Amino acid sequence: MTWPGVPPAVPAILLALLLGAALVAATGGDPLDAYGQIVVGALAWENLTNTLNWAVPLVGMTLVAAIPLRGGMVNLGGDGQLVAGGLVAALVPLWLPAPGWVLILLATALAMLAGGLVAALAGLGEVRFGVPLLISSLLLNYPVAGLASWLVGFPLRDRSSGLPQTVMIPAAAQLPPLGDVLNMGAFAMLAVVLCVVFFDRATVAGYELRMRGLNARFAAYGGVRLGRQALAAMAASGAVAGIVGALLVLGSQYRFTDGALLSPAYTWSGLMAALLAEGEPVGSIAAGMFFAALQTGGFAMERETSVPRELSMVLQALVILLLAARHGLARRRA
Amino acid sequence: MSGLVSPFLVHTAMQSVTPILLAALAGALCGQAGVFNIALEGQMLVGAFAGVAASFLAHSALAGVAVGATAGLLFALILAYGATVLRGDAIVIGIGMNLLASGLTSYLLRPLFGVTGTFDDPRIVGLPVLTIRALSGMPYLAALFSGLTAITWIAWGLVAAATVALFRTPIGLRLRGVGEAPEAAAALGVDVRRYRVATVLFGGVLTGLAGVQLALGTITVFSDDMTAGRGWIAVVAVLLGRSHPLHAALACLLFGFADAVGLQLQGRGLPSQLTDIAPYVVTLAALVLSRRRRMA
Numbered sequence: 001m002t003w004p005g006v007p008p009a010v011p012a013i014l015l016a017l018l019l020g021a022a023l024v025a026a027t028g029g030d031p032l033d034a035y036g037q038i039v040v041g042a043l044a045w046e047n048l049t050n051t052l053n054w055a056v057p058l059v060g061m062t063l064v065a066a067i068p069l070r071g072g073m074v075n076l077g078g079d080g081q082l083v084a085g086g087l088v089a090a091l092v093p094l095w096l097p098a099p100g101w102v103l104i105l106l107a108t109a110l111a112m113l114a115g116g117l118v119a120a121l122a123g124l125g126e127v128r129f130g131v132p133l134l135i136s137s138l139l140l141n142y143p144v145a146g147l148a149s150w151l152v153g154f155p156l157r158d159r160s161s162g163l164p165q166t167v168m169i170p171a172a173a174q175l176p177p178l179g180d181v182l183n184m185g186a187f188a189m190l191a192v193v194l195c196v197v198f199f200d201r202a203t204v205a206g207y208e209l210r211m212r213g214l215n216a217r218f219a220a221y222g223g224v225r226l227g228r229q230a231l232a233a234m235a236a237s238g239a240v241a242g243i244v245g246a247l248l249v250l251g252s253q254y255r256f257t258d259g260a261l262l263s264p265a266y267t268w269s270g271l272m273a274a275l276l277a278e279g280e281p282v283g284s285i286a287a288g289m290f291f292a293a294l295q296t297g298g299f300a301m302e303r304e305t306s307v308p309r310e311l312s313m314v315l316q317a318l319v320i321l322l323l324a325a326r327h328g329l330a331r332r333r334a
Numbered sequence: 335m336s337g338l339v340s341p342f343l344v345h346t347a348m349q350s351v352t353p354i355l356l357a358a359l360a361g362a363l364c365g366q367a368g369v370f371n372i373a374l375e376g377q378m379l380v381g382a383f384a385g386v387a388a389s390f391l392a393h394s395a396l397a398g399v400a401v402g403a404t405a406g407l408l409f410a411l412i413l414a415y416g417a418t419v420l421r422g423d424a425i426v427i428g429i430g431m432n433l434l435a436s437g438l439t440s441y442l443l444r445p446l447f448g449v450t451g452t453f454d455d456p457r458i459v460g461l462p463v464l465t466i467r468a469l470s471g472m473p474y475l476a477a478l479f480s481g482l483t484a485i486t487w488i489a490w491g492l493v494a495a496a497t498v499a500l501f502r503t504p505i506g507l508r509l510r511g512v513g514e515a516p517e518a519a520a521a522l523g524v525d526v527r528r529y530r531v532a533t534v535l536f537g538g539v540l541t542g543l544a545g546v547q548l549a550l551g552t553i554t555v556f557s558d559d560m561t562a563g564r565g566w567i568a569v570v571a572v573l574l575g576r577s578h579p580l581h582a583a584l585a586c587l588l589f590g591f592a593d594a595v596g597l598q599l600q601g602r603g604l605p606s607q608l609t610d611i612a613p614y615v616v617t618l619a620a621l622v623l624s625r626r627r628r629m630a
């Protein structure tokens with residue numbers, strides 16, 4: 001099944017949609033109705049802002065996965081990096097007396113630092129201690145999330161609320177809304193996206209990272225210092241996760257609530273989107289937007305039909321599995 | 335510290351470590367055959383779901399065991415063929431399988447049982463525990479070894495059997511050859527692909543059983559993502575034990591004891607958010623220490 005001129009993701013997506021339809025039909029649903037509701041729920045004019053709003057963090061977490069993936073590294077620690085950034089962003093406006101826009105910039109900068117440090121620590125695990133990055137990044141999620149959970153559950157808890165969460169940040173430090181659903185965070189994410197694409201296409205470091213992804217030993221022979229590069233790529237990736245955490249806290253949640261950043265599973269959807277495009281930024285972003293539409297539509301589908309919204313997760317996973325198999329087939333023929 | 339390590343503690347650790355132990359054994363065997371299996375988490379979740387569903391529908395724990403193991407085997411087909419015949423990337427396939435398992439089990443809860451999040455029903459039959467009469471006169475030993483499920487005993491038996499099979503039998507030699515030097519093994523007439531497929535599928539059965547023990551062992555319930563990182567801990571145990579079943583099993587025990595000590599400390603008033611991270615920190619520290627020594 002190789003068609004000239006058709007990107008390999010297209011047949012994988014079509015086949016995944018077919019398998020998903022079979023699942024819906026087998027569990028007593030109407031596949032056409034379900035898919036129709038997904039399309040309307042995601043792309044109808046009045047729903048587009050919802051899709052965009054979901055796409056802001058999801059595209060961010062896609063970049064978190066895509067940056068290291070471009071160099072052949074897998075960062076599974078997005079959850080911990082996101083939480084570290086979100087918590088810091090929720091605390092800075094509470095503790096520092098400063099004008100609103102200073103607070104927003106400072107909170108975002110420190111959130112980047114926090115996310116970047118957590119990710120760099122995972123990178124250090126591989127570079128210094130020989131623990132595979134996949135494992136060191138993943139294992140760090142648990143202590144970071146546990147510690148954040150304890151902090152907002154006990155010492156930093158808003159005593160007036162029944163939930164484990166911090167006190168709400170002052171209105172001056174909240175990102176200005178943009179219409180009913182979106183907020184200024186969407187522009188911030190657009191800026192991040194442009195930076196990453198520029199880095200990938202037009203800088204020496206971006207070229208070196210791509211080279212590492214194609215052949216790490218060749219890159220090292222060409223003078224790339226692999227250890228330092230791994231740390232830098234991870235720090236950048238974690239910093240983007242920190243930004244996502246900051247934008248969610250400053251733009252829509254206005255406080256750090258235990259579990260609120262992780263329950264939508266942006267990290268894993270983002271990872272799948274990045275895998276779909278093998279870390280190439282523009283393709284990854286497109287895949288992230290596609291998955292955002294799929295999930296936003298999934299919520300609408302669940303409201304309108306009896307089909308559970310987890311169908312979107314199943315479809316995403318199927319696309320990745322089919323693509324992994326297809327790549328293998330193509331490689332065998334080559 | 336002395337009050338922290340009691341026979342009760344060891345017993346708790348033995349029971350809670352069984353799912354991780356079985357998954358780590360599966361991972362170790364796959365590692366020996368040269369397949370990096372990071373789909374353990376998803377396979378365990380599928381086994382847990384299928385086990386609970388079958389136990390509920392057939393009112394039988396045995397049906398839960400049989401269906402859970404079979405579901406683990408069927409789900410492992412994706413990795414078995416994806417990473418060998420189709421030559422896909424085992425890591426990408428593993429990530430995809432974990433998310434597919436998470437999404438699919440969560441999806442199926444509603445059409446099959448009409449619930450979301452957690453499926454808890456008195457008609458789900460849990461695994462029986464084995465009481466050893468001979469130990470009734472010895473309270474310490476009874477506290478240790480009585481009241482464990484059959485799967486726990488089988489898991490330890492399999493660790494021993496797998497160690498012997500790997501290092502003392504021709505099949506084990508071929509399996510290790512397939513992992514260490516696939517070209518050489520193929521040149522000697524060993525069907526590399528068939529060995530890998532069979533190992534991954536056998537691992538699927540083990541991981542399916544791990545899920546059954548998790549969902550029908552001490553509790554009888556299925557809930558979304560109830561594996562909660564146990565499959566990943568098993569992956570870490572495989573790394574710590576360098577794919578040696580016995581060494582991986584010891585790594586699992588380390589994790590189990592950290593977990594059980596954490597529970598004890600929680601009983602003494604430490605917040606659960608902090609004690610819950612103890613096993614992960616201990617495992618990470620063990621990984622860092624063991625690797626550093628090797629690198630020096």
